[in-house]
Amino acid sequence: MEDLIGLLRGAGVQPTPQRLAVARYVLATTSHPTADEVLEHARRECPTLSRATVYNTLTRLTEKRLVKSQSIKEGVVVFDARVEKHHHFIDEETGEIHDVPWDALVVSGKEKLKGFQIKEYQVVMRGRRKAGG
Amino acid sequence: MEDLIGLLRGAGVQPTPQRLAVARYVLATTSHPTADEVLEHARRECPTLSRATVYNTLTRLTEKRLVKSQSIKEGVVVFDARVEKHHHFIDEETGEIHDVPWDALVVSGKEKLKGFQIKEYQVVMRGRRKAGG
DNA sequence: GTTCGTGCAAACGGTTTGCAACAAT
């Protein structure tokens, strides 16, 4: 768990108590939190943590590719500790975002698209999580 | 062109000069405008048009399925006059959003996903528009 | 002592809301 320090150092991010609190939460969760949700949780570990520091840290972590920011929900950016390519499913009732493994879906036809140089892509699905799923 | 009045009436939206100005622009463009861009353009036809009325109207048009709102760009909602299913390509340089026809791409594997009831989906691609594309 | 990080508060930009004036039925 204290490899977090090494992880941040390795990424060129000086570890501070505030950054560790942010990183500990955002890297461990799969809930795709907003900046504010990160603040709320990280404050349990570091009560003086400020909103500005959370934004700073999340921006830094994003630059260093330790997390990825996603713009798939209205009005907010959410942060994703899963940094490898994958797809997303959004439950329209609860707003929850679920990861869908990259190779669970195959998108064909991209090669034939003329005029577009695709750097990345993902499938974004909306609907409802099934009970017992 | 004055079928716009009929179109709005048919959707249960009482046509007013303001709404016609908004609808005339948003239904004709393929540029995926933000609310503010709609305001800017619709004001050319109806200079007294207010921001609030634009939001009201866009919400109304969205409810009536005359346009669709998309949350694929950071921080803003954009409006899409194309109401049928299609995919999107976002030019990371210019921010422009391009429509990709539904049957240009095939997504396979969705049926095998357990636990998700998919109501809609789309492929969101990012990259650069190729010169001459 | 210079650089970097923090926290506060103010600013900002997109969006929503409350409300008084007004038009339509």
Add this chain to the structure above:
DNA sequence: ATTGTTGCAAACCGTTTGCACGAAC
């Protein structure tokens, strides 16, 4: 009269910025 629409201004919410204080090298 009632209902619906408009436009303004204020509120709101997520995010960014400016700045002074403090910690680390």
